[in-house]
Amino acid sequence: MKYLCFIVASFLLIGCSSSRQVSRVSTDTDIDLSGKWNDTDSRLVAQQMVSSLTTKPWLEDFVSRNSKKPTVIVGTVRNLSSEHIQTDAFIDDIERELVNSGKVTFVAGKKERQEVREERLNQQSNATEETAKKLAAETGADYMLQGSIKDIVDRVEGKEVKFYQVDMVLIDLQSNEKVWMDTKKIKKVIERSSTSW
Amino acid sequence: MRNCEYSFHRRLRRNIFVPLIISLLAVFARGCTSVQTQKAQFVDVDKQVSSQNFSAAINSLEKSKTINYSKKDRVLYYLDLGMLCHYKGAYVGSNQALTFAENAIDELYTKSISKGAASLLLNDNALDYSGEDYENIYLNIFKALNYANVKQFDEAFVEIRRADNKLSQLEDKYRKIADNFNQSDDAKKKLQAQKMPFTNSALARYISLLMYRSEGKYDDAQIDARKIDDAWVAEPSIYDFPQPKLEGCLERSTKARLDIISFVGKSPELFARVLTIHTFQDAVAIYQSDGKNEKQLDIISWKDMKDGYHFKFSLPYIEKKGTIVGRIAVDLNGSEVASLQLIECIENAAYETYKLHEGITYLKTIARTIVKGIANEKANEELDKETGGGMWGKLTRAVTGAVVDASENADLRLSRYFPANALVGECVINPGTYHLVVRYYSVDGRLIHSDDKGLILVAANSLNLYESFFLN
Numbered sequence: 189m190k191y192l193c194f195i196v197a198s199f200l201l202i203g204c205s206s207s208r209q210v211s212r213v214s215t216d217t218d219i220d221l222s223g224k225w226n227d228t229d230s231r232l233v234a235q236q237m238v239s240s241l242t243t244k245p246w247l248e249d250f251v252s253r254n255s256k257k258p259t260v261i262v263g264t265v266r267n268l269s270s271e272h273i274q275t276d277a278f279i280d281d282i283e284r285e286l287v288n289s290g291k292v293t294f295v296a297g298k299k300e301r302q303e304v305r306e307e308r309l310n311q312q313s314n315a316t317e318e319t320a321k322k323l324a325a326e327t328g329a330d331y332m333l334q335g336s337i338k339d340i341v342d343r344v345e346g347k348e349v350k351f352y353q354v355d356m357v358l359i360d361l362q363s364n365e366k367v368w369m370d371t372k373k374i375k376k377v378i379e380r381s382s383t384s385w
Numbered sequence: 386m387r388n389c390e391y392s393f394h395r396r397l398r399r400n401i402f403v404p405l406i407i408s409l410l411a412v413f414a415r416g417c418t419s420v421q422t423q424k425a426q427f428v429d430v431d432k433q434v435s436s437q438n439f440s441a442a443i444n445s446l447e448k449s450k451t452i453n454y455s456k457k458d459r460v461l462y463y464l465d466l467g468m469l470c471h472y473k474g475a476y477v478g479s480n481q482a483l484t485f486a487e488n489a490i491d492e493l494y495t496k497s498i499s500k501g502a503a504s505l506l507l508n509d510n511a512l513d514y515s516g517e518d519y520e521n522i523y524l525n526i527f528k529a530l531n532y533a534n535v536k537q538f539d540e541a542f543v544e545i546r547r548a549d550n551k552l553s554q555l556e557d558k559y560r561k562i563a564d565n566f567n568q569s570d571d572a573k574k575k576l577q578a579q580k581m582p583f584t585n586s587a588l589a590r591y592i593s594l595l596m597y598r599s600e601g602k603y604d605d606a607q608i609d610a611r612k613i614d615d616a617w618v619a620e621p622s623i624y625d626f627p628q629p630k631l632e633g634c635l636e637r638s639t640k641a642r643l644d645i646i647s648f649v650g651k652s653p654e655l656f657a658r659v660l661t662i663h664t665f666q667d668a669v670a671i672y673q674s675d676g677k678n679e680k681q682l683d684i685i686s687w688k689d690m691k692d693g694y695h696f697k698f699s700l701p702y703i704e705k706k707g708t709i710v711g712r713i714a715v716d717l718n719g720s721e722v723a724s725l726q727l728i729e730c731i732e733n734a735a736y737e738t739y740k741l742h743e744g745i746t747y748l749k750t751i752a753r754t755i756v757k758g759i760a761n762e763k764a765n766e767e768l769d770k771e772t773g774g775g776m777w778g779k780l781t782r783a784v785t786g787a788v789v790d791a792s793e794n795a796d797l798r799l800s801r802y803f804p805a806n807a808l809v810g811e812c813v814i815n816p817g818t819y820h821l822v823v824r825y826y827s828v829d830g831r832l833i834h835s836d837d838k839g840l841i842l843v844a845a846n847s848l849n850l851y852e853s854f855f856l857n
Contacts, residue, residue, distance in 0.1 A: 270546035
């Protein structure tokens with residue numbers, strides 16, 4: 189009887205107990221929980237894309253023609269996948285890698301530009317003449333970087349294969365010429381424990 | 386002698402009290418949600434949905450959460466909550482609930498061993514509800530509508546793609562399930578993998594077409610239009626009604642387009658029918674009774690089966706609920722400008738996809754009933770041998786027999802608030818402000834409901850999409 193009570197009490201305790209453990213990890217640690225697109229994918233693809241972008245002939249050609257670094261703007265990266273992906277976070281990763289590469293001049297994107305323009309307009313009536321920034325004196329971009337994220341999902345029972353394809357293209361804003369294109373692919377195999385009857 | 390007497394009483398206690406305790410526990414369990422489908426919570430919610438009071442319906446459903454739902458029913462709860470929020474126009478809440486449901490369905494895609502054992506001992510009600518295929522597909526379509534309503538087209542396209550992926554995986558899923566079943570010990574009868582009746586949703590394609598067109602992507606919209614045509618060719622059991630006439634929807638126009646999608650009717654429902662198993666040497670026969678006569682439905686070869694056992698079991702069957710709506714008209718500024726056309730019979734998709742696994746449920750339930758029934762018979766035979774039968778034997782036999790029969794409740798769980806049908810219509814008009822009313826007429830032409838949307842602004846080169854509901 190004592191043993192029975194002990195076992196029952198143990199089960200009750202197990203049933204009632206809950207625990208949560210939190211541990212801090214480095215932000216560049218690769219952690220894959222669900223197999224979905226995550227910060228690691230975003231960071232790695234951004235690094236690879238910018239590395240490819242800044243080592244291809246278009247850059248050398250531009251510098252030799254114009255004796256200055258090209259000015260680049262990041263346009264839209266469309267999510268064409270079956271997963272809700274924060275493309276804004278991916279664009280941030282691309283922008284950071286581009287700025288840090290030091291090989292191109294980088295101008296603010298559409299959303300940031302809007303806010304900056306409003307501030308500049310505001311300065312015209314509220315700031316002193318010496319400190320107010322001039323209107324219509326922005327640096328126009330030479331190239332726009334655009335892209336898309338697509339995926340293919342194959343799933344049978346507890347096994348899923350996810351294939352992501354990130355395509356990016358650099359377009360000459362004057363001539364619409366595509367001066368650089370690249371594709372990065374990620375393939376993930378996700379296995380779940382399964383049992384069939 | 387005393388030892389012998391002690392041993393006899395110990396055996397008697399073990400053989401009588403253990404089955405009795407198990408039986409009483411099972412009887413107790415029968416009353417709770419783990420072995421029986423709960424429907425009491427729908428009485429109030431149904432009334433409120435019927436009278437278009439979706440806020441009250443959400444409140445009633447939320448109040449019933451702790452009483453009528455346990456964790457194993459979370460998919461059902463979130464599906465119903467997500468749909469009610471959609472009808473209310475609470476798109477963020479709807480997406481949140483439908484995402485909870487989708488994630489839970491995804492988690493439950495593979496069955497757990499422990500729950501499988503509970504199902505073997507009791508019935509499928511003891512398992513986590515993992516969602517019907519049509520629920521898993523339409524939740525994405527309604528999420529797409531939620532996003533489209535707040536003009537987040539990229540997110541809406543994600544949901545359309547998810548629905549499309551799920552549709553393309555269905556055939557493979559059922560082929561695999563049939564293969565697994567046929568290789569298992571339960572396979573007393575070979576299960577034929579059926580042709581997938583639902584591979585492409587015209588409603589999903591139509592929503593996609595509207596969004597592509599509003600973005601000026603006519604090539605992509607054209608692909609969706611072709612896929613809508615394909616649905617009527619490739620899926621005759623789902624699209625068994627005339628194809629809506631959508632000509633003109635891909636013509637470029639400087640005018641504005643007003644699009645209406647209306648959802649009507651009730652979701653299909655599961656009911657139980659009681660069947661009987663009679664066993665013969667190396668075979669079992671399944672019978673259905675009308676109260677007077679028994680009609681043989683099926684006979685299954687069953688190696689080493691003995692003659693003379695009789696068991697009862699109950700099986701779920703699906704029934705369409707349809708709609709009382711015969712025609713839907715769109716009035717602008719007091720004049721009728723369009724009639725809506727049926728584009729999707731959601732209840733057909735529910736019915737046809739449910740039928741795909743009905744065969745598996747049938748064979749699995751028979752196997753479970755026989756295993757439980759024979760185990761009970763064997764236990765009672767042992768008990769009779771040791772006690773010499775008598776009153777105790779008869780009593781335990783009667784109680785355990787009743788409990789075994791009672792534990793075989795059909796799993797009648799199904800989401801409640803998906804509509805039966807979707808209808809669409811479009812008006813090409815000058816941009817401007819209009820007074821929009823969607824009128825619902827019965828089959829015999831009586832006006833049964835008017836959905837007054839008030840003054841609406843219709844703009845050119847933009848998606849002007851309005852939804853209307855009458856879930857009766």
